[in-house]
Amino acid sequence: MTMNPCDQSAVELSKLLRRKEISAVEILESALERIDQVDGRPGTLNPGAITDADKQKVHSFITLTAERARAQAKEVDRKLKAGEDPGALAGIPLTVKDIFVLKGTPSTAASKILANFISPYTATPVSRLEAAGAVTLGKVNLDEFTYGSSNESSAFQPSPRNPWDTHTVPGGSSGGSAASVAAGEAVLSLGTDTAGSIRQPAAFCGVVGVKPTYGRVSRYGLIAFASSLDCPGPVARSVEDAALMLKVMAGADPSDDTAANIPVPDYLAELEKGVKGLRIGLSPDYFRITYPDPTSGELLMQAISPEIEASVRRAASLLKEMGAEIIEDVPMPNTRYGIPAYFVISRVEAASNLHRYDGVKYGFRTPEPTHELRDLYKKTRAQGFGPQPKLRILMGMYVSAAQYSEQYYNRALKVRTLIRRDFDTVFDKNGAYRLDALLTPTTPTTAFEMGAVYGDSVLMQYADQLTVPANHAGIPGLSLPAGLDSKRLPIGIQLLGADFSESVLFRIGRAFEQATETDAWRKEKPGVLAS
Amino acid sequence: MKDPITPEVFAHLVDLAALELEPTQAEYLRLQLNHQLKAIQELESIPLESNVEISAHGVPYTAEISPAPREDIWKPYPEPADIIKQAPATDEGYIVVPEIPHITLK
Structure with a gap:
């Protein structure tokens, strides 16, 4: 399959658009053609039997809004022709997790209870992205009300499948977001992260996912799950695109009192500053997981997948070569209580x-x-x-x-304080560790098979063990692809930083991308795109 | 260990949650709740010093980063009919519900 517009980055497409080498309508049609090729039927409440043909498709979407998108793309092209500024994301195909409301469209939360709900207003992150010219392709699937880590709990079936291997899950709950971006159906997607729901599917699908600091992005129009933890954030195929998207949607919002009143940095301007002098930590508490035995309930401790640990250690080694200082054995003792x-x-x-x-x-x-x-x-x-x-x-x-x-409940809120203290200690500029970031695996394993975990609500939750501490602490986290395992499934690594330090995480992520840009795995395509 | 959420406790929770469950689903959910409680029990083993306060949010909301309350200005929604028509049953702009029983509080 040749490089279609929908496979290019948002930054590259913006350049082509402004040089008038491509139109927004052409970009859109490329994305719609890809959707037609790989997505299969959208999720519905009454799907009937899931066929073998269904099992080969991605099924990212619940609602495709192609005509609305065509009108948006034509407006971008009109602005360009008229010499008007079409916005930082002009013409970029975007999918929106169906947990955000969008005026005049079904906003379902992947639940039967909202299946017929047509929103009378639009969520702030969506309106900011559209105001910047992004072209919304539609609403993508998720675990019902975001409650899950595999997308299998959606009331709208067939649920999304992992584009790298459609017999495995895309992760969740932003599985439709990650799958749509990985398969080139969209260039960007808007997701949410309450325990890892952006970072875990991003890792499983081989894309970049960002959980911003709590309060960095408005939650107005986000159908609430856990209000002290929910964070809207970007899903993209590169750190640069994620930084561009976050810049557009972050910032204070009169409609959300928890949206912090802090200026949004120019993430792209900071991006190429490299990692020289940055202190990056590795913690043994992120190289093992604790989980209850499904039968006895006894707590078991287990090392994470050796291939994933090797990817993290290789990333540390590459960043060290680029001038970062790697600090080993950073204690994060309360991680296991997340x-x-x-x-x-x-x-x-x-x-x-x-x-x-x-x-x-x-x-x-x-x-x-x-x-x-x-x-x-x-x-x-x-x-x-x-x-x-x-x-x-x-x-x-x-x-x-x-x-x-x-x-x-009160005990859990106190444990949240302990988890927060772990991060405060290691990010303290006057402390013993003085870290700029922690480098960890995003997930204990790569994508698991459809049906392998679903039904066991405890084991499913433990898929988020390495991501949920950041939600408790409120700090930002970035997951980015770092290779493929022996099953040819993506491996994700995670960067965690202090409050509102997204620009530092983007810098480190960008440096890692540059260090690995000639790696063989970067030329690999998801299975659904293999010609 | 005996399941803390017995069928009787479970039935009370179901009533409080304003749910009705088929027996098969009820038993599956009760089993899962007890599994989850086993995982939650780990919290009880964590030593908590008396100076550990609760955190309502991870990020401290200081005065510097907290937005000022917005002005309390009434802004009418331009098309209230769009909101009313979302209701499953309406009559001339009113939402229709079944009988609301009278309950005498003890």
Whole structure:
């Protein structure tokens, strides 16, 4: 398959567009053609049997808005012809995780309970991206309400598959985002990260994913999961594109009081400054995972995949050659408590957020007769929610009950303090470590097979063990591809930094890309693109 | 260890959560909840000194980075009919719901 416009970077496409060597409509048609080639049928509530043909496709989309996108692309071309500034992302094909609302389009959260909801307004990150000229192709699939790490829990089936090997999961919950970018259906995607939901699928699909600092990007118009943890962020194929996208959508927002009032740096201007003098840490606590035995519940400790550890260590070695100082044996002792604390905090917040879905104001209402209001609530929620939202509601109610809240909820909030202290200690400019970043694996394994973990809600959650500490601490994280394993599946490495240090993470990521640009794996294409 | 979430506790949670569950799904969810609780029990083994405060957010919201509250100005939505039509049942601009039972609080 030759290099189509949809396979090029946003930065390169912007140059071509401004030199009038390509039009926004041509870029769009290239993306739509790719979608037609690789995506298969979109996710629906009543899919029937999943066929062998379905199993060869990516299924990123729930809603494709091709005509809306054509109108946007034509407007970009009109502005260019008229000599007007079309914006920093003019003509760049974008997919949006269907957890953001977009006026006039279905905004489903991949749940039956919102399947018929047409949003009356647009989320701030989406409106900023579109105001900068991005062309929205449509809404992409996710785990229902973002609750999962594989996309298999979506009520809209077939769920997305990994473009590198469609028998494996794309990760989640931003699986449609990562899969669409990896397959060249889009150049950029907007995702969200609550425990690793951008970084984990980015790692599984071999693309770049950024969880910005909590408060860096407005959450207005993001259908809430865990309000103290949710972060919108970019998915892209290069660090440079991710930096460009974050610059456009970050910043204070009068509609979201948690959007921090801090100027947004010019990430691209900082990008090429290299890593000389930067202190980058490696922690043994990120080279092993703790997880409960599925049968006995006993906690087991296990080293991460040797191939993934080797990729991290190689990255450290390359960055050292480029002038970074590598600090070994950085203690992050509370990393292992990230998932247990997350089980409590996220469930309490999810249960609270999900109480608004009742079949009264919008969304699904049970078609069965109901004799009183509470009966309507119960039947609607029973039929509208899938098992994962139900689990989160029930657990959230249990651990926040008056008699248990000290034992569980308050204790989890204190453990969050301990996790935050780990990061404060190692990023302290006057401390013993004085790190600019931690370099870790993004995930303990590469993409797992469809069906291998789904159904075991505990094991599935532990896929986020190396990403969730950043959500508890609020700090930024960047996952970027670092090679392929022996099964030809992408390996992701992660950079974590202090609050609002995204520019430093982008610099390190960019340096790593330059150090590996001639690696053989960079020429490999996802399986769905093999001709 | 006995499952902390017994069928009786589970039934109470289901009622509080305003859900109704088929028996098969109820048993699957109860099993998963007890599995999750086993993972959560690890929190109890963590030594917490008395000076450990709770964190509502990871990022400290200092005065410098917290936006000032926006002005309290009423801005009418331009097309309220678009919002009303999202409701599953309406009548002349009102949302229709079944009987709201009268409950006497103890």
